[in-house]
Amino acid sequence: MRRERSYIDYLEYSKWSELEPSDYELGVAMPPYAHDGFEKKESGLPLPDPLAFRPRLPEFLPLARSRRSSRSHGGFPLGLAELSFILYCADGIHEVKPDKRTKRTVPSAGCRHSFDLFVIANDIEKVERGIYRYDAYANMLFLSDRTDPDFGARLEEACVKQSFVGLSGAVIAISCKRHRTEWLYGRRSWRYLFMESGHISQMIALASTAVGYGSCAVGAFDDDRLHDLLGLPADSDVLSLSTVGRP
Numbered sequence: 001m002r003r004e005r006s007y008i009d010y011l012e013y014s015k016w017s018e019l020e021p022s023d024y025e026l027g028v029a030m031p032p033y034a035h036d037g038f039e040k041k042e043s044g045l046p047l048p049d050p051l052a053f054r055p056r057l058p059e060f061l062p063l064a065r066s067r068r069s070s071r072s073h074g075g076f077p078l079g080l081a082e083l084s085f086i087l088y089c090a091d092g093i094h095e096v097k098p099d100k101r102t103k104r105t106v107p108s109a110g111c112r113h114s115f116d117l118f119v120i121a122n123d124i125e126k127v128e129r130g131i132y133r134y135d136a137y138a139n140m141l142f143l144s145d146r147t148d149p150d151f152g153a154r155l156e157e158a159c160v161k162q163s164f165v166g167l168s169g170a171v172i173a174i175s176c177k178r179h180r181t182e183w184l185y186g187r188r189s190w191r192y193l194f195m196e197s198g199h200i201s202q203m204i205a206l207a208s209t210a211v212g213y214g215s216c217a218v219g220a221f222d223d224d225r226l227h228d229l230l231g232l233p234a235d236s237d238v239l240s241l242s243t244v245g246r247p
């Protein structure tokens with residue numbers, strides 16, 4: 001355990017380029033999936049059939065159950081209305097409180113909402129190819145001055161040659177400005193930021209499912225290359241990517 005390391009150090013030494021072989025790569029046996037050592041058959045409490053339950057919002061279960069990682073992104077272009085819906089579900093603002101806190105679909109520790117979404121637009125109707133920042137306040141996309149005609153290929157390269165990433169109609173980068181949360185919670189923030197990027201990622205997946213598109217979270221990427229490709233400032237860290245495409 002290297003408990004003394006800071007968040008920045010952690011981001012540094014967990015970079016794709018810094019990884020050491022995992023236990024899997026070293027041939028160590030796989031840990032069991034199921035919890036072991038706790039269950040005693042005679043004291044187990046059988047749960048009611050969850051599928052027999054009728055929730056107040058019955059659409060929720062089929063949506064949640066039909067989410068699957070989809071990597072075969074074929075049909076183009078993506079619809080702009082669908083993309084807008086997905087971004088709104090992921091991090092859009094429903095309400096701005098008088099003290100400027102914002103209410104969104106995703107929870108955020110201390111309501112800090114420290115994330116920025118960047119859209120790498122490969123093939124979206126009525127949208128020039130490029131890298132955009134999603135402005136949740138204005139419900140707008142702002143084109144970055146990064147112009148690279150070959151950014152699909154560079155993106156694929158940055159995502160350790162995962163070809164489906166470069167072929168997706170859009171890729172959404174979930175990037176945090178850590179200081180927005182650190183300001184309130186100090187180094188406890190780092191746990192929250194990882195959790196919160198997961199919330200956003202899951203909302204992208206569910207919203208994509210709801211519009212009939214597919215999506216896939218992508219955690220395998222070369223951090224420095226991606227940072228450079230997106231042209232992000234030094235205090236922004238991409239914690240996750242999500243591809244979006246027509247299945």
Ligand SMILES: Cc1cc2nc3c(=O)[nH]c(=O)nc-3n(C[C@H](O)[C@H](O)[C@H](O)COP(=O)(O)O)c2cc1C
Pocket residue numbers: 067068069070071162216217218219220221
């Ligand atoms: C944090 C995270 C990172 C992931 N990174 C990748 C990735 O780099 N490439 C990929 O093809 N899938 C990636 N996945 C998708 C998983 O492989 C997928 O969720 C898993 O196989 C279970 O399948 P399902 O999502 O269809 O239920 C990632 C998922 C998560 C949650």
